[in-house]
Amino acid sequence: MSSLTHKQEIPEGGYRTPDGRIIGGVLMDLKHITLRFGGVVAIKDISFDIREGEIRAIIGPNGAGKSSMLNVISGFYVPQEGEIWFRGQKRPPLKPYQVARQGVARTFQNIALFKGMTTLDNIMTGRVTKMKSNMLEQAIWWGKAEREESEHREKVEEIIDFLEIQAIRKTPVGRLPYGLQKRVELGRALAAEPDLLLLDEPMAGMNVEEKEDMSRFILDVNDEYGTTIALIEHDMGVVMDLSDRVVVMDYGKKIGDGTPDEVRNNQAVIDAYLGVVHE
Amino acid sequence: MFYREAGDFKTSYVEDSQTFPIRLDRRGYYAIIFIAFAVIPFLINDYWANAVFVPFLIYSIAAIGLNILTGYAGQVSLGTGGFMAVGAFACYKLMTAFPEINIIFHILISGGITAAVGMAFGLPSLRIKGFYLAVATLAAQFFLVWLFNKVPWFYNYSASGQISAPERTVFGIAVTGPHTAAWAKYMISLVFVFVLAWVARNLTRGTVGRKWMAIRDMDIAAEIIGVNPLPAKLSAFAVSSFFVGIAGALFFAVYLGAAEVGEAFGPQKSFLVLFMIIIGGLGSIFGSFAGAAFMVLLPVLLKNVLVGGLGWPTDLAAQFEIMLVGALIIIFLIAEPHGIAQLWRITKEKLRLWPFPH
Numbered sequence: 001m002s003s004l005t006h007k008q009e010i011p012e013g014g015y016r017t018p019d020g021r022i023i024g025g026v027l028m029d030l031k032h033i034t035l036r037f038g039g040v041v042a043i044k045d046i047s048f049d050i051r052e053g054e055i056r057a058i059i060g061p062n063g064a065g066k067s068s069m070l071n072v073i074s075g076f077y078v079p080q081e082g083e084i085w086f087r088g089q090k091r092p093p094l095k096p097y098q099v100a101r102q103g104v105a106r107t108f109q110n111i112a113l114f115k116g117m118t119t120l121d122n123i124m125t126g127r128v129t130k131m132k133s134n135m136l137e138q139a140i141w142w143g144k145a146e147r148e149e150s151e152h153r154e155k156v157e158e159i160i161d162f163l164e165i166q167a168i169r170k171t172p173v174g175r176l177p178y179g180l181q182k183r184v185e186l187g188r189a190l191a192a193e194p195d196l197l198l199l200d201e202p203m204a205g206m207n208v209e210e211k212e213d214m215s216r217f218i219l220d221v222n223d224e225y226g227t228t229i230a231l232i233e234h235d236m237g238v239v240m241d242l243s244d245r246v247v248v249m250d251y252g253k254k255i256g257d258g259t260p261d262e263v264r265n266n267q268a269v270i271d272a273y274l275g276v277v278h279e
Numbered sequence: 280m281f282y283r284e285a286g287d288f289k290t291s292y293v294e295d296s297q298t299f300p301i302r303l304d305r306r307g308y309y310a311i312i313f314i315a316f317a318v319i320p321f322l323i324n325d326y327w328a329n330a331v332f333v334p335f336l337i338y339s340i341a342a343i344g345l346n347i348l349t350g351y352a353g354q355v356s357l358g359t360g361g362f363m364a365v366g367a368f369a370c371y372k373l374m375t376a377f378p379e380i381n382i383i384f385h386i387l388i389s390g391g392i393t394a395a396v397g398m399a400f401g402l403p404s405l406r407i408k409g410f411y412l413a414v415a416t417l418a419a420q421f422f423l424v425w426l427f428n429k430v431p432w433f434y435n436y437s438a439s440g441q442i443s444a445p446e447r448t449v450f451g452i453a454v455t456g457p458h459t460a461a462w463a464k465y466m467i468s469l470v471f472v473f474v475l476a477w478v479a480r481n482l483t484r485g486t487v488g489r490k491w492m493a494i495r496d497m498d499i500a501a502e503i504i505g506v507n508p509l510p511a512k513l514s515a516f517a518v519s520s521f522f523v524g525i526a527g528a529l530f531f532a533v534y535l536g537a538a539e540v541g542e543a544f545g546p547q548k549s550f551l552v553l554f555m556i557i558i559g560g561l562g563s564i565f566g567s568f569a570g571a572a573f574m575v576l577l578p579v580l581l582k583n584v585l586v587g588g589l590g591w592p593t594d595l596a597a598q599f600e601i602m603l604v605g606a607l608i609i610i611f612l613i614a615e616p617h618g619i620a621q622l623w624r625i626t627k628e629k630l631r632l633w634p635f636p637h
Contacts, residue, residue: 074503100505112503114496116562117489125493129505131486135514141481146293149485153292192504 014051017244024052026085027196027228028073033082035068042068043079044252050196055222056230057239059263060249061272066232067109069249070198073230074106075099087195101129105189106198109232111181115174119165119184122173123156126191159187162224163217179210186217190225197221199231203238211235215242240264248272298480315469320462328461329534335575336468337529342555342567343479344522349553350561351483352515353495354404358416360548361423362520364540365393366527368433371442374455374532375435382447382454386471386528393524394517396423401516405509420546427540443537455532464533471529475522480564482518491515492562523552554604558611560620569619577604 010016013025028050035043043065050056058066071077073084075096084091086102094102105126114122131148138145160166163183168176173184182202189197202218203211215238221227233239239246240260248256248263250272256263263269287302289295299305323332341359348356369389374382400419404412427433434442446456453459454467482488490511493501502508531538538544551574559570578600585596615621629636 076503095507096502097505097507100503106503108500108503112497112500114493114500116496117492121489121492125489125501125506126504128486128490128493133486135482135487135518138485138487139478139481141485145481145485149296150292153296157292188504 017054021053021244023054023244026050027052027087029085030073031083031085033069033072033079033084035065035072035077035079042252043072045082046249046252046254047082048247048254048257050228050230052228053222053226054228054244055218055242056228057243057246058230058232058249059234059236059239059246060255063251064249065252066249067200068252070106070200070230070232073099073196074104074198100192103192103195104198105192105194105196107182107185107189107200107202109200109204111178111185113173113181113185113188116172118170118172119176119187120156120160120169122184123159123187123191124152126188127152127156129192155193156191159190162190162220163187179206179213182206182210182214183217186214186221190221190227193225195228197227197229199229199233201232201234203233203235211238218242296484298484312473315473320466323461323465325461328465330579331575333464333468333534335572336465336472337526337534338552338555338571338575339472339568340475340529341523341526341552342559342571343476343564344519344526345552346556346559346561346563346567347479347483347491347522348515348519350556350563350566351488351495352491352512352519354401354512354515355409355413356416356519357413357546357549357553358400358419358423359523359552360544360546361420362393362397362523363527363530363548364423364427364544365396365520366390366524367531367538367544368427368442368540369393369524370528370532371444372433372435374445374447378445378447381449382532383449385447386525386532389528390521390525393527394521397516397520397523398513401513401520404512404516417546417549420549424540424544427544439539441537441539442531444532444535447532455536457536459533467533468529471525475525476564476568479522483564487514495562554608556618557608558618560618561616563618563620565623566618566620569623573619574604 010022011024014023016022026049030049031047033043033046034041046065046069058069060066068077072079075094075098078093086104091102114125117125131152133145133148137143160169163186165180165183165187168180168184173181176184186199186202189199199218203214206214218229218231219242222229231243233242243260245258246256246260246263247254248266248269250268255268255272256266258266287300289300299308319332341363345356345359348354366389369392370385373380373385373388377385400416403415407415428440431440434440437443444455446453446458448454449467452463454463483491490501490506491514493504493506494508494511494515498508501511527544531543535543555570555574556567557570558573559568560566581600581603582593582596585591585599586593591599611618
């Protein structure tokens with residue numbers, strides 16, 4: 001991979017990672033985001049950017065506002081102050097389904113699958129934004145609707161192959177073990193072929209083996225599909241290994257931003273994690 | 280032993296997603312269709328048509344309609360009776376105002392009118408869920424019955440407040456009115472059931488159906504992956520009400536012939552159809568048929584056994600029936616919340632392994 005890419009020019013705003021991947025320009029730019037719930041300030045004046053093709057981690061102690069940040073990006077919360085720029089354009093306040101149509105997909109901290117549906121149907125549902133046949137065509141089913149269903153099924157089968165979940169294709173997801181449910185949820189997000197993939201604690205509650213599998217999938221998604229990934233994770237080993245750049249939050253404020261090495265040696269970050277005596 | 284998919288290989292996604300993937304199922308389905316269309320019409324008499332087949336077929340349409348809304352899209356509705364009344368009165372007004380147009384179109388347009396009314400009453404579902412939505416639809420039920428009682432225009436200013444279906448024909452054969460043959464009533468109901476069940480199956484297996492189920496299972500996640508809840512919920516209300524409206528039109532024009540709104544389309548009808556889908560199976564087309572068959576056949580069976588066989592007084596048998604239905608609903612809710620359809624599925628799973636389960 002690196003031998004192929006090392007001759008390429010680095011685009012404006014981009015950089016080269018230590019393993020030789022070329023990171024492109026800014027995909028999403030968050031400027032001075034402030035989010036309040038009544039008197040509680042969940043996010044206080046945070047700015048950072050996510051560049052094309054990178055794996056961006058957001059870390060911080062419990063209650064730091066990481067999930068709120070992800071909810072702001074996916075349109076779930078509308079921040080009181082600040083701007084979100086996506087692909088060089090300022091994003092107006094959007095509903096979550098509109099954000100999804102722009103090419104942002106996500107997974108949830110506590111699995112949010114459609115429990116009554118099979119693995120296949122769950123992942124097929126991930127492609128709603130791409131399916132165009134109207135209700136009348138679907139009611140009759142001959143022609144466009146059936147053709148479209150098969151075309152999308154083919155894409156979904158690719159994802160099923162990629163995530164190695166062929167065996168559970170027709171199992172209702174409610175019956176699956178936790179690790180597999182997480183994987184199906186990743187599949188559902190991938191089905192939308194997103195430009196930006198948000199992962200909210202993709203490895204929470206997993207054992208070492210499952211974590212290794214999931215890390216491999218995240219790296220493969222980034223590598224094979226070129227998907228930009230922003231993830232929240234508590235396992236520091238995983239975060240430092242996977243991510244290109246890390247944002248550190250504490251009490252709704254940004255206390256660090258940079259490569260894993262920079263963050264690891266940042267005094268404010270160490271204080272936040274290990275705790276210091278406040279004078 | 281004979282019921283299994285071994286050797287029945289699927290070589291395309293179209294084949295893999297067909298309605299009856301197992302060969303024996305498919306043959307059974309064709310056999311039932313053949314018997315329904317080519318055998319029963321020649322054997323049917325008035326008793327079987329009026330007591331069993333016609334009500335079963337018409338309630339199946341209503342049950343499929345409610346199942347789309349409640350079983351697939353997860354929006355509880357207690358307004359089925361009211362929406363059936365909309366279909367019935369729309370059909371009555373169309374039949375009397377445009378007698379030269381074919382009754383088939385009247386019934387379809389009645390469905391369309393009911394769909395519009397259903398969407399209007401479905402608007403609160405964007406804000407409220409669960410019990411609160413159920414109460415809102417119950418309000419629709421009471422309001423609609425009140426409206427059809429109160430405004431004489433709906434029943435053409437008839438002295439009794441009743442509506443009665445004039446004679447209308449399809450291909451020269453009477454399908455409504457007092458001179459309708461049993462087989463004609465049966466056939467028109469069967470054709471509607473066949474087409475509508477096929478449409479329901481198509482809708483529920485495609486994108487629209489997945490959107491509905493996504494909203495039902497987890498509305499937040501559905502929105503995050505790109506389902507706009509407004510059209511998804513309203514389309515469920517529209518399609519459901521279309522089915523229920525057609526059921527109401529058929530119920531009045533073909534089955535009853537004459538109807539008084541409070542009696543024929545009161546709240547007890549809403550509950551009857553809801554019981555059908557609970558006992559039959561939420562989120563299943565087969566379950567809608569099973570539930571309709573169960574709730575239509577049970578009274579007939581009990582009457583024959585208790586009154587005809589054991590010689591009980593009629594009123595005692597009627598009370599016993601109410602108690603039995605109540606008990607069955609409780610038993611189903613506790614033991615098998617997914618109804619007869621799930622029992623059928625489990626039986627099929629077992630059958631696939633029989634007689635060597637290990």
